[in-house]
Structure formats: structure tokens, C-alpha cells
Amino acid sequence: xKSTFSFFVSFLLPFTLLAEQSLFDGKTLEGWDGxxxxxxxxxxxxxxxxxxxxxxxGNTFLIWKGGSLKDFxxxxxxxxxxxxxxxxxxxxxxxxxxxxxxxxxxxxDFESGDKYSGICYGEAFRGILCKRGDRTTLSRDKSGKLxxxxxxxxxxxxxxxAVKKKDWNKYRIVAEGFRFEHYINGQKMCELxxxxxxxxxxxxxxxxxxxxxxxxxxYFRNIVLK
Numbered sequence: 001x002k003s004t005f006s007f008f009v010s011f012l013l014p015f016t017l018l019a020e021q022s023l024f025d026g027k028t029l030e031g032w033d034g035x036x037x038x039x040x041x042x043x044x045x046x047x048x049x050x051x052x053x054x055x056x057x058g059n060t061f062l063i064w065k066g067g068s069l070k071d072f073x074x075x076x077x078x079x080x081x082x083x084x085x086x087x088x089x090x091x092x093x094x095x096x097x098x099x100x101x102x103x104x105x106x107x108x109d110f111e112s113g114d115k116y117s118g119i120c121y122g123e124a125f126r127g128i129l130c131k132r133g134d135r136t137t138l139s140r141d142k143s144g145k146l147x148x149x150x151x152x153x154x155x156x157x158x159x160x161x162a163v164k165k166k167d168w169n170k171y172r173i174v175a176e177g178f179r180f181e182h183y184i185n186g187q188k189m190c191e192l193x194x195x196x197x198x199x200x201x202x203x204x205x206x207x208x209x210x211x212x213x214x215x216x217x218x219y220f221r222n223i224v225l226k
Contacts (some may be wrong), residue, residue, distance in 0.1 A: 020224060020225070022222075022223065022224055022225075023064060023206075023224070024046060026044045027041060028041060029046065029062070031065055031066060032046070032062050032064055033063045033065055033100075034060070034101055034208075035056075035060050035101055037054045038050065038054070039210070042219075045219040046208065046221065047217065047219050048062060048085065048209070048217070049210065049218075050211065050213070050217075051215050055212070056212045057212070058098075059102070059103075059123070059211055060102070060212075061088060061101050061102070061103040061207040061208060061209055062101075063093075063206075063207040064206040066206075068204055069175070069203060069204065069225075070090075071175055072089075072174075073172070073173075073175075073225075074206070074223070074225050075172045075224050076171055076220055076222055076223040077168045077169065077221050077222045078110055078220050078221075079167055080110060081166055081217040082216050083213070083216025084109070084112070084113075084116065085109075085111065085208065085216070085218040086108055086208075086209045087110065088105055088106065088123060088205065088207040089105065089106050089108070089173060089204065090175065090201040090202070090203055091103050091105025091107075091204045091205045091206070092104055092204055092205065094124055103124075104123050104125045105205070106120060106121075106123075106125070106129070106180060106201070106204075107122070108120065108171060108182045110169075112165070114160050115160075116132075117132070117160065118132040118163070118182050118187075118189025119189070119190055120180060120190055123209070126199060130150075130190045130191065130192040131156065131190065132156040133153060133159055133189070134191075135151050135153045135191040135192075135193070136150045136190070136192055136193070137149045137194075138195055139195045140198060144198075146196060153190075154187075159184075159187055164185070168219075168221075170183075170186070172184075178194040178195065178200055179192070179193050180192040180193075180194070206225075208220055
């Protein structure tokens, strides 16, 4: 039995390793697509900026070109000097005539303030879907109105203390079926269960956000997808 088990483990190991993929080479934006006025690489990190000299025309995104994601476990490091950003997943290119870098869908929010980091926001996609410290189930009532049933899984203020200001944070997003979990520095920030069959998404794009409005700067590195 011992030899059989050892063979079984050695057989599975290569497939486990292959299931983990680094999405950023640390030097270039190869494999990504975004407006070069707002996205670049600095000192081993992807950097997104909005400046007075080159303001965005609406929210703009850096899109991973590796394809559409369904179930996954994503980890990365991020920090933000000012403003608001986020990690889009199971997302879509917005319809209409634009530059191609306009995205909607689920977003793991990340900001320099104290309110939104860790929440699940629906960019062009139903608004705030799950607040920090909550487990929220989305559904529709008989009239078709969106319903949010929420229970507390943590204190939003205490969870916010886990987010490091102007420093690197480890962000993790787990998408399994229609259950989505966000973690920052090992702390579970929110959990969304999307039973809204009219609008929930089975798969979609991965992207990073530069927010319109005031000047901002955000950084991403060590992006690993399982």
C-alpha cells in the first residue's frame, strides 16, 4: 500500500504544479493590454496611474489576455498611494463605442481610504454586491427586484485594520461556482453567493482598474493564478 500511495502522489504532483501560473514576468506588460498612458512597469511591479497631465476618460483597465476565467484561486500583492482601484474578475468589455479598455463585472475593491478595500463591487454590474465583514446572498424576488440577504462574518472596522496603508498587501480571490471570497493579508473580508440567475456570470476577464477622478497610483506584483 505504501508503494502504491507514493506512486499516486508522484503521479499527481506535476499536474498540481502545472495548475499554478504566474501572470506577470516582473519586467514587461507582455500578456496584458491597457492604455500606455496609464499602465507601465516600475521596479518589478505593474503600475497604474491617473494624473492631472494625463487624466483618464472614465475608469480604465489593464486586461489580462490569457482568456476567460471560470473557477480559480488568485493571489497577488498590491499597494496604493492614493485613490481607488480594484481587481476585476469574471468580467466583460462594456458595450458601445470606446477605446476597448472599459470593463464591467465583479470587482475586488482596493483603495487608500478605510471603507471599501475587500468588498465585492459590481462595476457597471449592480453596484455594491457585498460589503466588508458580510456574507451576502443575491437573488430576485417575484417582481424581479434584486434582493440582498446578509449575515455578518466580521467587523468591518477591525477587518480594515488588516489593510496596510501605502504598503504591500496580499490579496486573494477565490471563485468557485457562484461563491466568491475575498481575503487581504489572510483575513476574510467578504463572501458573496450569487443566486441572481438573470445577471450572475459563470466566467469572464481578469483586469486591474485605474479609477477616474483625482490623481492616483496603484501597484501590482507576484500575480499567481491557480
